[in-house]
Amino acid sequence: MSLPLILIIDDQFGRSLKDRRNLCLYFGLIDITGDDPSTEEIKNPVCNAIFSSGQKIENGRVTNDIKTVFSSLKTGWPNSEGVFWSLVLLDIRFVSGKIGNSGEPHGQIGDTDFGLLILSEIIKFSADVPVVMLSSRERHEVIEECRKLGACDFIQRQTNEKTSFQDILRTKILEHGLIEDLRQGIDEEFRIIGKSLTMLKTLRSARRAATGKGNILILGETGTGKELLGKYIHDVSPKKRGPYQIFHPFGTAETLQEDELFGHIKGAFSGATREMSGLFESAHKGTLFIDEIGDIPERLQAKLLRPLETRIITRQGSNRQISLDFQGILATNKNLEEYAKTQRFKFDLLNRINSFSITLPPLKDRPEDIPLLAEKLVKDLCRKHEARWPRKILPETMNVLKKHHWPDNVRGLKNVLERAIKANKDSELIVPSDIDVGVEEKKTHIHPISKEENSPVSDLEKFLIEFDFPREYSKISGKFPALRKAIGNLLANYLIAALEITRKRKPEANGNGDLNITGAASCMIGKQLKTPNAADLVKKIMQFDEEVLNEFLLSNSTLKEAYGESLRLRPKGRKKHGN
């Protein structure tokens, strides 16, 4: 497995090979800069490192030089093999000036904070470069300024801490670094393939989320590898030595889903002949992965609230509370916020699982990963189908694969390659004509909210989209009052629907629930509005036509209530200053 690659920008360790060798021994770095002929062997190295002094030496003078920094930085952002710096370690003080008898520069004004100047330039170049400051200064002296300028963190070079620097550096790389899936000893089938910046950032989010506590929500289109990411989170978390349990709701009746998750005691229901624990208990001291959380029935959603918040469950038929310790990972390809707005998903549950969410990028957003993925998939598939010899993908074929939009993501890519291999078992090559992407569907995006395709609303939608005013506009001028009234009616009905859908209902309360002006207006225009703006929108919709407004205020209690509420909540006009 390859080691992470870091760039160290430091005047002294860039220039002095003797000091650099010591730093490499101390930090566990393999120096691959290429300017030191006698590097020492490093046992259990942490990473590969390239050093840059950030300076140039001319006519007996050392000058701090941003250009030198950038010529080093750009060699790994990304490098010729598409590899990005996993981390950049940056010194703060760069000593420059005339070189004295000791062979070292004397120092001059501007040296003290040259590292901060480099930092701000790097962040201007790309805010994605993960920079950790490395200095002998005290953390509290510099951390605030460094963070403001965009550094991820700070390492103090001299400290009396007992933690070894190799461990400190390893931790910083895991926490802030852009590194591929470097898990050791896992089945290659479960390795997440990708070295695109998008994927590296997703893996970093996953490592940051993997605290071993709380809940993590994985969002992503179908086929992006949510289950693989769930396993990755488990493997990099403090719960990695515990069990990893997976729950798939599909294909199981609701009652059985509950039983699978919570277990039961003997006699809990007919057929419960013996006591049985559920997946929550099986995940104790480990991780529970709940797939397709957006498709879990509402009644079961309500039952998930408690265990996901308090880590306490009761088996079916029992009153005994069981306290557990597990990391919850929940995955979906649904837009849960939209689902919650339209009451298909419980707001309460969304709040409990949404504290840390990670979105897996679709394959079309990381085309640079397609060659790696394709090579790996072809290797796996050849093994699976017992192909006679390894299959090579022609560059032209790879271009075809890279250009496709892959609506079914990695799963779609795998299907296409599998068809190519099965169709021509004896070939050594996969050629462009083997690639049949025609049957991949273009539907699986993260907003699959329109299931009622044949409803009257769909008819209305179609009619409105297709309706075209006659080009002889003069003929419709007389129709304006009637049109205004009709549109006012439509808008009022649209508003009633949104108000009813977004009512806040408490499980234990009777009645229709409370009006949610903000939710309704946000739902209507498809983006989250602030309350005064939402109230203003509701007011404007209702005032679209005065006649309609009066009719609805008399006949519809929901609109009457909403109108009163919107007048109360709308933005207050600016006060005019008197002369």
Added chain:
Amino acid sequence: MIWKINPMKNRKWLELRSRLHHDWLQNSYITFLNARADHLEGSLRRSEKVRLDVKEQFAEWKEKEGEFRLFFQTAVDALSPAQLLDEPPLCQMTHENRTWLKELVHALFVVNSQIEKRAELLSAEMEKISVTQSLLMQIISMEDNLLLEQNDVSFVSFRDSVLEFSRKISDLPHEVQVV
């Protein structure tokens, strides 16, 4: 303590401090100790190359001792507010007034700041480190693990004492102290 005629000014002293403490002690010597101390502990006979490297870098300490002495001896002057009377606007006072005022603020500073005491302690600590380092140098040269055990010294504890020495230097003020 009496204010000297040509004392070391704060700026010069800070330059010396940066070069000696930050550039050499922290970046170079302590990095070397951190890199080697754990490896050396109990494994003197392992590598001739490592022993040579250690001897070479130990020798640097000897070269720096004189500069450290100067650094500690001049700390009081370099941090004294008396020097402010040589700079605008206070230098515009009459020579007579400046002379007695310098003596006064310097004396008050010395009493209040305890810098003199701290510098003396640091100086003594440096001498102690020098003695331990000479012993370790001897042990390395003779490849004598027995001598290491008999003298109850270790590379790791030596490294820790240098780290502590450096921490105390870091704690010294950087700016001229106002009484």
